[in-house]
Amino acid sequence: MLERLSWKRLLSELGLACVPALIVGLLWGGLPWLLLVAVLAVLFWHFYNLMRLSHWLWIDRTMTPPSGRGSWEPQFYGLYQMQLRNRRRRRELGNLIKRFRSGAESLPDAVVLTTEEGTIFWCNGLAQQYLGLRWPEDNGQNILNLLRYPEFSRYIRQRDFNKPLTLVLNNQHHMEFRVMPYSEGQWLMVARDVTQMHQLEGARRNFFANVSHELRTPLTVLQGYLEMMNDSVMNERSRGKALQTMQEQTRRMNSLVKQLLTLSRIEAAPAIDLKETVNVPMMLHLLQREAETLSNGRHEIHFHTDPHLNVFGNDEQLRSAISNLVYNAINHTPDGTRIDISWLRDRQGAHFTVCDNGPGISAEHLPRLTERFYRVDKARSRTTGGSGLGLAIVKHALSHHNSRLDITSEPHKKTCFTFTLAPRLIVTAGMQENAVH
Structure with missing residues (x-):
C-alpha cells in the first residue's frame, strides 16, 4: 500500500545511502569523500527522476506517467491517480453538458x-x-x-x-x-x-364579434315589431306580416344557436372510437327526401349511392357533415341548378361528393370557406338564413374521422365539395354479416 511522501522516508533513503559509506570509511579511511559521494548519488537519483517528470509533463504525449522507485514511486502514482480523477471529472462534466444541451434541445x-x-x-x-x-x-x-x-x-x-x-x-x-x-x-x-396563442385570441374576439352581430339583427327586428305592436293599433295585414317576420327571425336565431351548440360539441369531443358502424346509404335515402322537400322542385337533384358502402365512424358527426353539404348546395344555388350527390367507393376509400353547376365560387374565397361565419355573399346568406357555420361544422366533424374537406370551383361551370374516408374505415361484407348475426 503506497503512502504519501514524508520526511521520515526521505531521511531513511539518505541514511541507506550514507551508512555503507560510513562503514567503509571507518574501516578503510576516506570517510568525508565517501559521504560526499553517497550524498551526490542521492542528489543524482532525485535529479534524474525530476528530469523524467519534466520530460513527461512537457514532451511525452502518453497519458500514463513514468514508473518510479523509492520515494518517487508514490509521487508518480499520486500524479496518475490525480490524472484519473481529472479524467473522471471531465467525463462527468462532459456528460453534464451533454445532458444540459440535450435537455435544451428537447x-x-x-x-x-x-x-x-x-x-x-x-x-x-x-x-x-x-x-x-x-x-x-x-x-x-x-x-x-x-x-x-x-x-x-x-x-x-x-x-x-x-x-x-x-x-x-x-x-x-x-x-x-x-x-x-x-x-x-x-x-x-x-x-x-406564441403565434398560435395570438391567433386563438384573435379568433376568440372575432367569434364573439360575429355572434353578437348575427344575434343583433334578429333581435333588432323583434324589438322593432314589438314596439310597433305596443305603441299603435295594427291592422290584421300588418300584424300578420309582423308575426311572420318575427317567426322567421326566431327560427333564424334558433338555427344559429343549434349550429353553435353542434360546433361546440364536435370541437370539445375527445378523440372518437371509430368502431361504430354508420349506415351511410340509409342516411342518404332519408336525406334525399328532406332535400327534395327543401328544394320544392327548384333544383334537379340526383343521388348516386353504393347501397352496400357502410363505414366506421360517428353517426351524429357524419350526419352533420353530409347534411350540411347537401343543404348548402340547395340553399346557395339558384333555381334550375343541377345537384349531384354521390357516395361511392374508389381506390382512396369511401368517396362523398356534392357537385352543382351553379355560379361557382371565386378562387379568393375558397381557402376561407370553412372559417366560422365566413360567407361569400352576406346579403344572400341572410336572405336564405345562412349563418356561415355549416362548413366549419363539416371541417371539424371530418377531422375526427382523419379526413378533410376539398373544395374546387370553376365559376359558372362546376363546384364540388368532396371528402374521402380511408379504406380502413370501410365496413367489409364479412363484418356486416357478423354484425347481423
Whole structure:
C-alpha cells in the first residue's frame, strides 16, 4: 500500500545511502569523500527522476506517467491517480453538458446563452429555426447584430427583465423573450413562439364579434315589431306580416344557436372510437327526401349511392357533415341548378361528393370557406338564413374521422365539395354479416 511522501522516508533513503559509506570509511579511511559521494548519488537519483517528470509533463504525449522507485514511486502514482480523477471529472462534466444541451434541445422554446455583453456562445435548434441563428457559425457574434429590432435592442440595453418582451419577427412569428441570469457574467435567453396563442385570441374576439352581430339583427327586428305592436293599433295585414317576420327571425336565431351548440360539441369531443358502424346509404335515402322537400322542385337533384358502402365512424358527426353539404348546395344555388350527390367507393376509400353547376365560387374565397361565419355573399346568406357555420361544422366533424374537406370551383361551370374516408374505415361484407348475426 503506497503512502504519501514524508520526511521520515526521505531521511531513511539518505541514511541507506550514507551508512555503507560510513562503514567503509571507518574501516578503510576516506570517510568525508565517501559521504560526499553517497550524498551526490542521492542528489543524482532525485535529479534524474525530476528530469523524467519534466520530460513527461512537457514532451511525452502518453497519458500514463513514468514508473518510479523509492520515494518517487508514490509521487508518480499520486500524479496518475490525480490524472484519473481529472479524467473522471471531465467525463462527468462532459456528460453534464451533454445532458444540459440535450435537455435544451428537447425544450419547446428557443434557448440562447450569451455573455452580459450579448456575445453568443451556444444556442439550440429552435433558436436557429425561429430566430434565424446559425450554429456554430454565429459563435462569438453579438445577438444585437443578428436580431435587428429596435424594441429588442432597447429591451437588452435597459436590462429590465422583470417582464417578457413580445415581438413580431420578420417571419411573422410572435415570439415572447425572457432573459435571466445563467451564471456569473452570463445570460440565459428563452424565446417562446406564441403565434398560435395570438391567433386563438384573435379568433376568440372575432367569434364573439360575429355572434353578437348575427344575434343583433334578429333581435333588432323583434324589438322593432314589438314596439310597433305596443305603441299603435295594427291592422290584421300588418300584424300578420309582423308575426311572420318575427317567426322567421326566431327560427333564424334558433338555427344559429343549434349550429353553435353542434360546433361546440364536435370541437370539445375527445378523440372518437371509430368502431361504430354508420349506415351511410340509409342516411342518404332519408336525406334525399328532406332535400327534395327543401328544394320544392327548384333544383334537379340526383343521388348516386353504393347501397352496400357502410363505414366506421360517428353517426351524429357524419350526419352533420353530409347534411350540411347537401343543404348548402340547395340553399346557395339558384333555381334550375343541377345537384349531384354521390357516395361511392374508389381506390382512396369511401368517396362523398356534392357537385352543382351553379355560379361557382371565386378562387379568393375558397381557402376561407370553412372559417366560422365566413360567407361569400352576406346579403344572400341572410336572405336564405345562412349563418356561415355549416362548413366549419363539416371541417371539424371530418377531422375526427382523419379526413378533410376539398373544395374546387370553376365559376359558372362546376363546384364540388368532396371528402374521402380511408379504406380502413370501410365496413367489409364479412363484418356486416357478423354484425347481423
